[in-house]
Amino acid sequence: MRGIVFRGNCTLELATFPDPTPDVGEVVLEIKASGMCGSDLHFYRQPQTIPGRSVIAGHEPCGVVVAVGPGVIEPHARVGARVMVHHYSGCRGCPDCRSGWPQMCRTVPVTVYGTDAHGAHAPYMKVPASTLVPLDERLSFEAGAAISCGTGTAWGAFERIGLTGRDTVAIFGQGPVGLSATLLAKAQGAMVIALDIDESRRRTSRTFGADAVINPQDGRVVDAIHELTDGKGAGVALETSGAAAASRDALDSVSPWGTVCLVGIGAEFSFLLAKYLRTQLRILTSWTMSIPGQQACADFVVERGIDLDRLFTDRWRLDQAEEAYQSFNRQSGGKGVFLM
Structure with missing residues (x-):
């Protein structure tokens, strides 16, 4: 598969990677929508990247579970499930991780998907099942991507x-x-x-x-x-x-x-x-939201009938990545999203 990699100095590459395979406690998603976040621009604009380092960007993932690894116990982590991703992973055992705040973990270095590990600007993404948040059928994949970070x-x-x-x-x-x-x-x-x-x-x-x-x-x-x-x-x-x-x-x-x-x-x-x-x-x-907070946000959007799709003014294909980020870098207009 191909995924977007930021190379610094407002450049990027559609690099080639092997399709992911889930390990213990992990799932693979077929990405349906991957949102563009303002924080992407810090990595897009930085003077240079670490030589030889290639991490797929994108930390607003939303899609469908297509493969489940051994040891997965989460009931919503099943093949065919529509899900969002809480894009952080910690030790999974400390009080912060157990309360749904893995980004606050002090036990191990926190993994931020799209920065420290492969993100969602690609057809597939591998994540721990513990990061998944169910996506209501009444919400579009684009709305799920927005809730996964920006909203x-x-x-x-x-x-x-x-x-x-x-x-x-x-x-x-x-x-x-x-x-x-x-x-x-x-x-x-x-x-x-x-x-x-x-x-x-x-x-x-x-x-x-x-x-x-x-x-x-x-x-x-x-x-x-x-x-x-x-x-x-x-x-x-x-x-x-x-x-x-x-x-x-x-x-x-x-x-x-x-x-x-x-x-x-x-x-x-x-x-x-x-x-x-x-x-x-x-x-x-305030640093994004907890896993329960992400679910509560999605529930509120459904209950109040909020049309989050109105946030999106630009919908892109992966092969339009260069044009997409040049446009986003102007910081005018609404939100952009890659649709697979």
């Missing part, structure tokens, strides 16, 4: 925050994670203020239900949010863009006792504690 990341952040329908949330960045957050927050009844520098993404956030939209390039982010909230500020700010300026604006845009949750990878910023100490702000980080 699941938004869900996990809102779980950390404890978002309610009474909240006003400012969502910084309306890429795939931010747009997912807009959809999920509106489905919970919250008021959403959406921010992005890209016009097409701002338009999309409007169609997804955002109550107000702000272009940060206008230079009035903090004032605009306070004007929209009668001077109080937003109760919640979710930063998904990875921009340092957005993180600073998020801190200044929330009300006293408010919550700022930082999700976007890549931001580095500092702040003066004296400025915020008396505001009683709660500052959180």
Whole structure:
């Protein structure tokens, strides 16, 4: 089979690999949809890769089980099952792994599929059966791919925050994670203020239900949010863009006792504690979602009838990989996915 390998300096290759065979406790999926995530761009853009290292990219897998190895006990890990993948694997025995947070494992180095082991940008993918999350028949494979990282990341952040329908949330960045957050927050009844520098993404956030939209390039982010909230500020700010300026604006845009949750990878910023100490702000980080959280996100999407397929503006074949990532690298528009 052929799979996408990032080679650095905004280049990639469709490299050839043997078809995978499951070992003890493992399954092989026939990938139906593999989402493109903003974090892919860090590896796509990096100056160079390790010579001789070839790892298939793609950490938003969704597909059908086609082979089951010995010792698999998970009831949903059967041939023909429609599944998503929680794209981390740890020791499987520590408290974090047993509670569904393998990415928090401190016992062994965590495996991240698509980075440390072969991912889903290929026809087939081998993973531990313990990483599988059932995909409801009412959800498309594309929706399952989104929940496997981007949409699941938004869900996990809102779980950390404890978002309610009474909240006003400012969502910084309306890429795939931010747009997912807009959809999920509106489905919970919250008021959403959406921010992005890209016009097409701002338009999309409007169609997804955002109550107000702000272009940060206008230079009035903090004032605009306070004007929209009668001077109080937003109760919640979710930063998904990875921009340092957005993180600073998020801190200044929330009300006293408010919550700022930082999700976007890549931001580095500092702040003066004296400025915020008396505001009683709660500052959180959030790293994707747990396995139960991924299932809960999927269940919520089904129960509320959320159309996640609307996230996708670009559907690609593997042999279009170069064009796909050149387009995605512009960071304009919606979400891309490879369909097999």
